[in-house]
Amino acid sequence: MTSSNFTEQLAQAVKETERIVCSYLPEEKGFQKTIFESMNYSVKAGGKRIRPLFMREVYRLFGGNGAEIEPFMAAIEMIHTSSLVHDDLPCMDNDELRRGRPTTWKTYGEDMAVLAGDALMVYAFETAAKAFQMGADAARAGRAIGLLAEKTGIYGMIGGQTVDVELTGKPVPREQLSFIYRLKTSALLEAAMMIGALLGGADERQMAAVEQMAADVGMAFQIQDDILDVTSTQETLGKPVLSDEKNEKTTYVTLEGLEKARETVREVSRRALSTLKTLPGEHTFLEELIRLLAGRDR
Amino acid sequence: MTSSNFTEQLAQAVKETERIVCSYLPEEKGFQKTIFESMNYSVKAGGKRIRPLFMREVYRLFGGNGAEIEPFMAAIEMIHTSSLVHDDLPCMDNDELRRGRPTTWKTYGEDMAVLAGDALMVYAFETAAKAFQMGADAARAGRAIGLLAEKTGIYGMIGGQTVDVELTGKPVPREQLSFIYRLKTSALLEAAMMIGALLGGADERQMAAVEQMAADVGMAFQIQDDILDVTSTQETLGKPVLSDEKNEKTTYVTLEGLEKARETVREVSRRALSTLKTLPGEHTFLEELIRLLAGRDR
Numbered sequence: 001m002t003s004s005n006f007t008e009q010l011a012q013a014v015k016e017t018e019r020i021v022c023s024y025l026p027e028e029k030g031f032q033k034t035i036f037e038s039m040n041y042s043v044k045a046g047g048k049r050i051r052p053l054f055m056r057e058v059y060r061l062f063g064g065n066g067a068e069i070e071p072f073m074a075a076i077e078m079i080h081t082s083s084l085v086h087d088d089l090p091c092m093d094n095d096e097l098r099r100g101r102p103t104t105w106k107t108y109g110e111d112m113a114v115l116a117g118d119a120l121m122v123y124a125f126e127t128a129a130k131a132f133q134m135g136a137d138a139a140r141a142g143r144a145i146g147l148l149a150e151k152t153g154i155y156g157m158i159g160g161q162t163v164d165v166e167l168t169g170k171p172v173p174r175e176q177l178s179f180i181y182r183l184k185t186s187a188l189l190e191a192a193m194m195i196g197a198l199l200g201g202a203d204e205r206q207m208a209a210v211e212q213m214a215a216d217v218g219m220a221f222q223i224q225d226d227i228l229d230v231t232s233t234q235e236t237l238g239k240p241v242l243s244d245e246k247n248e249k250t251t252y253v254t255l256e257g258l259e260k261a262r263e264t265v266r267e268v269s270r271r272a273l274s275t276l277k278t279l280p281g282e283h284t285f286l287e288e289l290i291r292l293l294a295g296r297d298r
Numbered sequence: 299m300t301s302s303n304f305t306e307q308l309a310q311a312v313k314e315t316e317r318i319v320c321s322y323l324p325e326e327k328g329f330q331k332t333i334f335e336s337m338n339y340s341v342k343a344g345g346k347r348i349r350p351l352f353m354r355e356v357y358r359l360f361g362g363n364g365a366e367i368e369p370f371m372a373a374i375e376m377i378h379t380s381s382l383v384h385d386d387l388p389c390m391d392n393d394e395l396r397r398g399r400p401t402t403w404k405t406y407g408e409d410m411a412v413l414a415g416d417a418l419m420v421y422a423f424e425t426a427a428k429a430f431q432m433g434a435d436a437a438r439a440g441r442a443i444g445l446l447a448e449k450t451g452i453y454g455m456i457g458g459q460t461v462d463v464e465l466t467g468k469p470v471p472r473e474q475l476s477f478i479y480r481l482k483t484s485a486l487l488e489a490a491m492m493i494g495a496l497l498g499g500a501d502e503r504q505m506a507a508v509e510q511m512a513a514d515v516g517m518a519f520q521i522q523d524d525i526l527d528v529t530s531t532q533e534t535l536g537k538p539v540l541s542d543e544k545n546e547k548t549t550y551v552t553l554e555g556l557e558k559a560r561e562t563v564r565e566v567s568r569r570a571l572s573t574l575k576t577l578p579g580e581h582t583f584l585e586e587l588i589r590l591l592a593g594r595d596r
Contacts (some may be wrong), residue, residue: 026452031477035452035460086416091389091408110389111463114412115456118384118419122451125423129444138436145443146427153420154324154333158413162333165409179329 006288013285017049017056017073024074024127038108038116039123042081045099050293051076054217055192057289058210061281062200068136069199072144075128076192079152082120083161085113092165093247100238125149136199144195151191160184164249172250181252185225186218193217209275216272220265220294226251227261228298236298269294304586311583315347315354315371322372322425336406336414337421340379343397348591349374352515353490355587356508359579360498366434367497370442373426374490377450380418381459383411390463391545398536423447434497442493449489458482462547470548479550483523484516491515507573514570518563518592524549525559526596534596567592 025043026036052073059069088095088103089110096106105113128148131141150156160183163176172180193214197207228237229244230253244251253261272290276283323341324334350371357367386393386401387408394404403411426446429439448454458481461474470478491512495505526535527542528551542549551559570588574581 031461031474032452032457034464035457039452082416086412089412091412112460114384114387114389115460115463118380118415119452119456119460121416121419122447122456126444126447126451129440129447132437132440132444138440139430142427142430142436142440142443145440146424146430149420149424149427153424154330154337154417158417158420159330159333162410162413162417163329165413166332176329 003288006285006292009285010289010292013053013057014049017052020070021049021052021074021077024071024078024130026123034108034112035115035119038104038112039078039120041107042085042104042116042120043078045101047077047081047099049077050221050289051080051188051192053289054189054214054286055196057286058193058196059200060196061279061283061286062197062202062206063281064196064200066135066199068131068134068141069196071127071130071134072148072195072199075124075148076188076195078120078124078127079148079157080188082117082124083157085117085120087161089113093243095239095243097234097239121152140198144198147194147198148191151187151194156183156187156191160187167250169248170250172255174255177250177252177255181219181222182215185222186215189218189221190214206279209278213272213275213279216268216275217290217293220269220272220290223252223261223265223268224294224296226253227258227265228296229253230258232297238298265294301586304583304590307583308587308590311351311355312347315350318368319347319350319372319375322369322376322428324421332406332410333413333417336402336410337376337418339405340383340402340414340418341376343399345375345379345397347375348519348587349378349486349490351587352487352512352584353494355584356491356494357498358494359577359581359584360495360500360504361579362494362498364433364497366429366432366439367494369425369428369432370446370493370497373422373446374486374493376418376422376425377446377455378486380415380422381455383415383418385459387411391541393537393541395532395537419450438496442496445492445496446489449485449492454481454485454489458485465548467546468548470553472553475548475550475553479517479520480513483520484513487516487519488512504577507576511570511573511577514566514573515588515591518567518570518588521550521559521563521566522592522594524551525556525563526594527551528556530595536596563592 025040028036055073055076056069084098085104087093088098089105095103104116128145132138160180164180164184190211193210194207197210229241232241234240269290273287276286323338326334353371353374354367382396383402385391386396387403393401402414426443430436458478462478462482488509491508492505495508527539530539532538567588571585574584
């Protein structure tokens with residue numbers, strides 16, 4: 001059960017994360033005002049902020065306490081948002097509603113939404129590079145930027161999106177579905193937690209454990225997403241339900257059924273929790289967070 | 299006049315640049331094969347490769363002779379190509395032909411073209427980050443990545459594209475047109491030459507001179523583009539002419555007339571050549587290159 005203490009802690013942590021992410025957004029002035037507005041519109045639409053949240057918590061687990069983590073927290077949220085803006089485009093998922101509001105292309109037009117997604121992606125790297133002027137160890141910050149790009153790109157999130165798009169409407173073997181989930185959803189969580197660990201001072205063995213834990217959290221998160229798409233309501237989710245059916249997408253639920261899906265969420269979450277136990281630091285908050293995500297209803 | 303010696307040198311330099319850029323492209327295998335193919339299709343479609351070419355020449359001007367420049371050369375060409383792939387989309391310029399071949403979206407579909415542009419953009423940063431493992435000074439490589447992002451993003455190329463898209467079909471004051479050209483076209487050339495200078499070991503005064511020179515080269519390049527759009531043929535250019543008229547775009551030519559445009563190309567190119575004279579190293583190749591671009595017919 002979630003303790004009321006944790007609920008307060010989480011609300012506070014999300015609030016701080018929001019503040020940090022938003023402090024790196026561009027000021028809405030100058031000839032390019034519209035692109036600044038569309039970027040900020042998308043980022044400020046809300047969301048769980050779990051990537052920057054996990055990043056900071058893992059950073060702290062390893063004793064990190066500097067400001068160098070902040071540009072990376074903002075960067076990973078910008079990357080996540082960039083992917084949503086492009087995902088919603090008419091030529092992709094053609095979604096008009098996200099987090100209870102019109103999607104970026106519905107508000108700013110398709111051309112501006114393409115540019116807003118591009119802008120958020122590049123600004124993420126511009127923001128992350130600010131760590132070099134914030135006293136971060138240059139070699140470590142360099143590796144963190146490399147990790148961020150690797151887990152975002154063709155061997156990470158974008159690679160997963162590609163296979164996902166290609167296989168829409170087609171039967172998807174189990175092996176490929178795992179591949180898609182690992183890349184599309186886990187990769188950014190892996191980047192978040194690994195960057196936190198790296199900048200916090202983790203060694204290579206710990207980095208590998210963190211990567212595995214993040215992969216499991218991502219898998220649980222994605223399967224829970226599939227479950228909610230068939231069991232929740234638009235009011236609760238803030239976006240249309242049954243979208244996978246509409247888009248003819250094979251999901252873990254269509255492939256294995258609802259019961260097996262629920263069991264798998266519990267199983268991979270348990271594995272993530274065991275991995276967490278092998279890491280240093282105070283685990284309680286992360287433990288409760290992983291449990292909460294596995295049982296979330298939106 | 300262009301000497302035959304220079305022509306040979308240029309052909310050789312373009313060939314080497316192509317080889318370097320292509321050596322960083324992904325192998326076309328695995329579940330994500332299609333995204334790899336669409337990226338490589340776009341980059342291998344050809345082009346003048348002037349950004350990586352200028353980068354390497356400026357690097358050499360300052361005595362640079364390592365391999366650390368190579369990932370940045372590949373990165374800047376990927377970024378340039380990414381912008382072309384998204385520019386050609388139906389919701390942007392809606393172009394079906396580029397360099398004599400069907401555009402990426404015509405060949406791979408709109409969804410894959412959105413992802414291919416995203417993939418090239420992120421892979422550019424993943425590639426640039428390889429410099430950290432190639433013996434580059436970490437602080438310098440960090441600043442180079444920051445520069446690359448800054449000149450690509452909302453205060454650079456993407457910022458310029460945004461204003462360009464917004465003002466299409468509307469009257470554009472002279473001040474805003476200069477702003478668009480500086481960002482849309484000059485910014486990436488500035489990144490190219492400044493990264494070359496930085497990694498080559500330029501001091502701050504020299505960095506500022508290189509930035510100014512690149513801004514002028516970019517301005518000449520863009521105005522020459524406007525000129526060719528009304529004076530050349532599709533056969534010579536490898537893309538449709540009169541596209542600015544079709545897209546109702548204000549250009550330097552529509553604003554100032556053909557004669558003034560030609561004069562300005564000569565004037566800013568001359569200024570770039572004067573700035574070049576203040577820099578160290580052997581200038582002949584760069585001088586001839588700047589002259590060639592000012593007088594190019596495609």
